[in-house]
Structures are given as structure tokens and as C-alpha cells.
Amino acid sequence: MKASVLLSLAALSSTGLACLLPEERDGTMMHRVVRRQGQSGTPIGTGDRFSGGSVVPRGLGSQTGVTFSTILNPTEIVSGLKALSNTYGITTFTTPYKTYNGATIYGAQVGGTGSGTGAYKVFFNGNIHARERGSADNVLYFIADLLYANKNNVGLTYGSKTYTAAQVKTALAAGIVFIPLSNPDGVAYDQSTGSCWRKNRRPNSGGSYGVDLNRNFDFVWDFTKKFASSVAGSTASTSPSSETYHGTAAFSEPETKSIKWVFDTYAKVRWFIDLHSYTGDVLYSWGSDDNQSKYPYMNFLNSTYDSVRGILTDTPGSGKGYGEYVPAAEGTANAAAAQRLASGLTAGGGKTYGYYQASDLYPTSGASDDYAYSRHFADPSKNLVHAYTVEFGFGSSGSCPFYPSVANYNENIRATNAGFFEFLLAATELGLE
Numbered sequence: 377m378k379a380s381v382l383l384s385l386a387a388l389s390s391t392g393l394a395c396l397l398p399e400e401r402d403g404t405m406m407h408r409v410v411r412r413q414g415q416s417g418t419p420i421g422t423g424d425r426f427s428g429g430s431v432v433p434r435g436l437g438s439q440t441g442v443t444f445s446t447i448l449n450p451t452e453i454v455s456g457l458k459a460l461s462n463t464y465g466i467t468t469f470t471t472p473y474k475t476y477n478g479a480t481i482y483g484a485q486v487g488g489t490g491s492g493t494g495a496y497k498v499f500f501n502g503n504i505h506a507r508e509r510g511s512a513d514n515v516l517y518f519i520a521d522l523l524y525a526n527k528n529n530v531g532l533t534y535g536s537k538t539y540t541a542a543q544v545k546t547a548l549a550a551g552i553v554f555i556p557l558s559n560p561d562g563v564a565y566d567q568s569t570g571s572c573w574r575k576n577r578r579p580n581s582g583g584s585y586g587v588d589l590n591r592n593f594d595f596v597w598d599f600t601k602k603f604a605s606s607v608a609g610s611t612a613s614t615s616p617s618s619e620t621y622h623g624t625a626a627f628s629e630p631e632t633k634s635i636k637w638v639f640d641t642y643a644k645v646r647w648f649i650d651l652h653s654y655t656g657d658v659l660y661s662w663g664s665d666d667n668q669s670k671y672p673y674m675n676f677l678n679s680t681y682d683s684v685r686g687i688l689t690d691t692p693g694s695g696k697g698y699g700e701y702v703p704a705a706e707g708t709a710n711a712a713a714a715q716r717l718a719s720g721l722t723a724g725g726g727k728t729y730g731y732y733q734a735s736d737l738y739p740t741s742g743a744s745d746d747y748a749y750s751r752h753f754a755d756p757s758k759n760l761v762h763a764y765t766v767e768f769g770f771g772s773s774g775s776c777p778f779y780p781s782v783a784n785y786n787e788n789i790r791a792t793n794a795g796f797f798e799f800l801l802a803a804t805e806l807g808l809e
């Protein structure tokens with residue numbers, strides 16, 4: 377997005393640039409931003425609808441005629457998870473890192489064949505960006521549906537997509553590890569203030585708050601060094617008050633450490649989705665530069681290319697032209713699952729989702745998906761992880777475009793849940809080992 381466009385949008389919006397980074401990078405959303413008008417979206421739930429774990433969540437794929445009218449609050453995410461554990465016997469965990477405000481980050485493992493953490497091959501992470509409302513809900517309700525359908529030997533329906541009871545068992549057999557709410561401080565703050573808050577809540581030097589967790593992962597994190605000077609500033613920021621502030625070091629934050637801990641602990645994870653909102657698309661690696669499969673030495677570990685990385689208009693192999701290396705077979709699988717994901721999202725929600733290489737939008741640094749995919753390049757003893765950013769929804773009118781209307785909140789659940797289901801089937805077909 378060009379700076380001049382950003383400025384003209386800022387002039388039209390009370391929240392200005394705060395909400396224009398960096399999930400809203402394509403041209404189509406601009407109309408939606410311009411059109412938005414005063415409404416605050418789906419209300420946040422008050423109290424605890426899951427009563428501390430005694431009332432079990434059930435998603436939209438296992439029941440008809442139901443509309444959810446409020447978004448889950450952080451207490452409900454945790455009590456919903458406990459209820460799934462109480463009802464279906466799934467194993468929950470807490471990561472070893474507490475957030476700045478003292479919150480615990482919860483996760484769980486579901487399905488799988490065999491025993492131990494190696495049985496879980498798919499990792500879903502939700503709500504790393506606080507204001508992307510419904511992200512955690514989408515993950516929790518999907519798992520709730522899978523468990524309900526499995527126990528009752530029934531199928532699931534999302535929009536125009538129906539999955540059979542047998543497919544439910546296939547999907548669960550992949551083994552899922554998930555963190556529905558990976559930024560609890562940010563979500564608590566966003567929900568209580570309605571401030572369209574993106575980052576976590578660490579106090580920074582200079583009096584500002586928050587690190588952009590999706591710029592804090594150890595993949596070309598040091599962007600001022602790793603990218604061409606002409607593009608570096610668009611990949612992240614060193615300014616603490618920026619929406620894309622990358623923190624004081626890679627993995628400086630308990631939230632990103634927690635996600636790394638899942639990859640290290642569940643060492644056989646092969647497939648990963650980080651769930652964001654919004655632009656209605658699926659992104660696959662790399663986000664640092666155009667992909668190329670010809671020159672294995674031309675990669676993010678090679679400092680020879682630091683001064684040219686991120687320039688999308690150069691040609692790899694000619695002069696100092698650079699592209700990020702992807703082995704051809706991995707590139708094919710990365711795109712194939714992205715296509716399946718997008719097809720599920722489209723069928724479940726009824727609006728068309730696209731799939732793209734992440735750098736097509738613009739180069740990024742320190743993002744979770746590229747970090748996940750980079751692990752086996754940086755350390756060949758680590759598992760290959762095919763990694764995706766899903767941007768659910770298409771934006772809303774109102775004070776913050778990440779706050780969905782009730783209709784869109786429900787549509788997003790159906791869309792993401794069919795997308796997740798399709799992803800599990802695609803992962804199984806493309807290979808879990």
C-alpha cells in the first residue's frame with residue numbers, strides 16, 4: 377500500500393493508521409474502510425457462559441438454527457477449554473511463560489494416533505493480534521464441534537460444506553494441538569476499551585505499550601540489517617509506539633516464547649495455521665521475498681543478500697537479485713494446502729477467499745508463519761512445518777474494522793471451521809510425517 381493512499385485513508389478515519397496495518401494490505405478493503413460508519417460490532421460476552429467448565433461449548437457445525445450473539449471473553453475461552461476437557465477427556469496444558477499482566481496461556485491437544493506429544497501434527501494458534509475479534513472463538517468452537525461429532529458419530533455442516541462422521545474421525549486422527557488465545561493481555565484490554573488494540577500490553581520505554589507479537593519471531597527479525605533499506609521500514613518497526621514494533625529482541629515476549637515452546641514440545645507438528653483477521657485470504661511462505669527453487673544458497677541465512685532482500689522486482693540469479701529459497705516439492709505442498717484452505721473458507725462462509733504467497737502483499741519480518749517454516753532450514757534436525765496465515769473475514773463498518781457484526785461473526789465461524797476441516801484433510805492427504 378502506498379504512503380499516499382495510507383494518508384488519504386487516515387484522513388477519512390478516526391482511528392487512522394492504527395487499524396490499517398498490516399492485515400489490510402490489498403486494494404479491495406479500502407472501499408470497506410471508507411464506507412464504515414458508527415457501529416461497534418458484536419458485543420462481548422459478560423460473565424461466563426461455560427460456568428467454569430461445567431457447560432460445554434458447541435460450535436455451529438453440529439447444530440442448526442443457532443446464532444451466537446456475543447463474543448467470548450478471555451474467562452470464557454479458558455472455561456470453555458476446561459469444559460471440553462471435562463466432557464471429552466482431552467488434555468490441556470499451560471505454557472511455561474506468563475504474560476506481562478500475569479495471565480496464563482492455555483492450550484490443548486486433541487485426537488491423534490499413538491501416544492506422546494509426537495502424535496500431534498497440526499497446530500492452530502488464535503488471537504495473537506488482540507483486536508481480531510472472534511479468532512479465539514473460531515478455534516474453540518471448531519474443536520468443540522469435532523469432539524461433539526466424534527462422540528455422537530455424526531457429521532458437521534458449515535455453509536455449503538458437509539463433512540461425514542468418517543471424515544470427522546480422519547480429521548481428528550491428524551492430531552491437533554491448539555492455543556485459542558495466545559495474546560490474553562491484549563484481548564482483555566481490547567475488549568474492555570474498544571480501542572482497536574493489536575499488540576500485547578508490555579510497557580515500552582518512552583511510555584507506549586505493546587509489542588507486535590507477529591513481528592517478534594526469530595525470522596529475519598533484525599529487519600534493518602536483513603532487508604534492503606528501501607523496503608526494511610515496511611516489514612516492521614523499531615519504534616515502540618508503532619503498531620508493528622518488533623520488540624527488543626526476537627522472542628522477547630512471553631506470548632511468542634509460548635508459541636515457540638509448542639513447536640519445540642510438539643516436535644512432530646507438520647502443519648500450522650496462525651489465525652488473523654481480516655482480508656479474506658490465505659497466505660503461505662515466504663513473506664520475506666519472492667520464492668525461488670533454483671538457488672539453495674540464496675536464503676534468509678545468507679548475509680550476502682542482506683542488502684537486497686525484500687526487493688520484489690529484482691530477478692534471482694542475475695546480479696544481486698534475490699529470491700527466498702523453497703525446495704520445489706515443499707513449495708508445491710505449501711500452495712496446495714493453501715488452496716484447500718481457501719476452498720473450505722469460501723464454502724463455509726459463502727464469500728470468496730484467495731490464496732497467495734505472503735510476500736505478494738509486501739515483505740514482512742518476524743512473522744509466526746515464516747518462523748515456523750524456517751525452523752527446518754535453520755536447524756535440519758527440526759521438523760518441516762508448512763505454515764499459513766489465515767485472514768478471516770472481510771472487515772466491518774464501525775469504529776474498528778476488525779470488530780465483526782453479529783452476522784459476520786457467525787459467518788466467520790462457519791468459514792474458518794470449514795477451512796480448518798479442509799486443512800486437516802489436505803494435511804492428511806499431503807502427509808503428516
Ligand SMILES: [Zn+2]
Nearest residue numbers: 399505652653
Ligand atoms: Zn493479525
